[in-house]
């Protein structure tokens with residue numbers, strides 16, 4: 247590898263300014279195979295559109311938006327936190343890390359059915375976060391195994407297929423109006 251390639255290679259792994267980190271396709275394919283959604287699915291941070299693609303494959307009506315237009319399958323440009331006018335039956339997303347809690351709050355205001363967010367599993371452990379979660383209609387937590395790798399979008403665009411991830415993630419699933427304790431289970435790559 248020459249110096250130019252080395253610099254480019256290091257650069258695509260830099261922290262992404264808009265938190266564009268892309269989950270593996272199986273993570274949403276397995277969600278839609280496991281969790282039932284009635285009505286349409288909206289992803290307000292759809293990036294290269296992997297969640298929308300999995301929703302389409304599951305036969306669900308779907309729509310997406312993102313702060314930046316990153317792909318043909320995610321064409322609507324919108325800041326979900328300040329501009330969202332779209333009301334959906336369900337919101338399913340891998341939110342930008344730095345705005346993750348604000349995305350959950352906003353999604354719970356916008357969705358009429360379920361909200362499913364891909365979030366670090368450690369949210370279940372933090373004292374402040376877990377106390378806040380207790381005040382929300384959290385229905386189910388699906389711990390994802392094996393650990394998904396979540397590289398910056400430019401890494402995927404460069405055709406690199408990175409190996410195992412370092413952080414634990416789960417699908418946090420809320421159901422509007424739910425008033426009980428959350429259930430937990432595993433979401434495995436192989437059923």
Ligand SMILES: C[S@@+](CC[C@H](N)C(=O)[O-])C[C@H]1O[C@@H](n2cnc3c(N)ncnc32)[C@H](O)[C@@H]1O
Pocket residue numbers: 264265266267268269290291292293294295296297311312313314316324325326327340341342343345399
């Ligand atoms: C973790 S990535 C989602 C990856 C996506 N699932 C994919 O297939 O590429 C988060 C996305 O949120 C977008 N984003 C960041 N801030 C946002 C905001 N305020 N409103 C809407 N989208 C935002 C980023 O541009 C990025 O594409």
